Amino acid sequence: MNSETASMPHGSPDTTPALHVSNLSFRWQADLPLLRFPDIHIAAGEHLFIHGPSGTGKSTFLSLLAGMLTPLTGTIHMLGKDIHQARSGERDRFRADHIGVIFQQFNLVPYLTAEANVTLPCKLSATRREATDPDPENEARRLLTALAIPEDHWQRKVTSLSIGQQQRVAAARALIGSPELILADEPTSALDADNRDRFLDLLLTLAEERGTSVLFVSHDRSLAPHFHHQIELGGPAE
Numbered sequence: 001m002n003s004e005t006a007s008m009p010h011g012s013p014d015t016t017p018a019l020h021v022s023n024l025s026f027r028w029q030a031d032l033p034l035l036r037f038p039d040i041h042i043a044a045g046e047h048l049f050i051h052g053p054s055g056t057g058k059s060t061f062l063s064l065l066a067g068m069l070t071p072l073t074g075t076i077h078m079l080g081k082d083i084h085q086a087r088s089g090e091r092d093r094f095r096a097d098h099i100g101v102i103f104q105q106f107n108l109v110p111y112l113t114a115e116a117n118v119t120l121p122c123k124l125s126a127t128r129r130e131a132t133d134p135d136p137e138n139e140a141r142r143l144l145t146a147l148a149i150p151e152d153h154w155q156r157k158v159t160s161l162s163i164g165q166q167q168r169v170a171a172a173r174a175l176i177g178s179p180e181l182i183l184a185d186e187p188t189s190a191l192d193a194d195n196r197d198r199f200l201d202l203l204l205t206l207a208e209e210r211g212t213s214v215l216f217v218s219h220d221r222s223l224a225p226h227f228h229h230q231i232e233l234g235g236p237a238e
């Protein structure tokens, strides 16, 4: 797509796929094996689960999709835009405007409060800020409430929260401003089964309400039933 469609206002009817990946490969070093990735297509609002055992390239795949690594071959169209054709500044802006990320270590800013971590994407992106209703602080509080973070924790330093709470703060940060796509890299690995299922239900329900597409990678195949579609990394699509 062109930048016109990428900057379409949130909530507009749009049939542009959230993500289309074709013929993607990457090599960390010349003496390391080539990593090949499946072709994927995620329609707007769809939730895709990608399963792969440890070492199959899940984190590498997400780093390629987030524009943090450059592929050896292949194309990645995000909201119709070929992200690796964009200059790096434009790519950073596109990522801030349209993608929420939840990575294994959550990447929260340790010296900020829980609420300030959630509103951060709105400080980095006018698009995300303008999409909050009525303002980022209010939406952050709504998300923190929906994700069961007690109100007396909102102004605490995020590192003083439990791991499960930090994970939900990272989810709120990914959801704020309703980005079109969330990329999630095993954010449930530290949780027990009950908390993991509860977290996924909350994340996917909130994403659904906002029309946000989700691509979630994990080694844990038991998570697959939460999603509309699933794909095996290093194997045929199911």
Ligand SMILES: Nc1ncnc2c1ncn2[C@@H]1O[C@H](COP(=O)(O)OP(=O)(O)OP(=O)(O)O)[C@@H](O)[C@H]1O
Pocket (backbone or CB within 6 Å): 028, 029, 032, 052, 053, 054, 055, 056, 057, 058, 059, 060, 061, 219
């Ligand atoms: N920075 C790096 N430099 C060199 N090789 C790397 C680097 N990061 C990953 N690799 C290699 O690329 C392959 C895929 O790694 P990756 O971390 O993407 O897998 P993964 O499926 O996410 O694994 P896990 O489930 O254990 O996190 C592995 O063989 C790994 O050793």
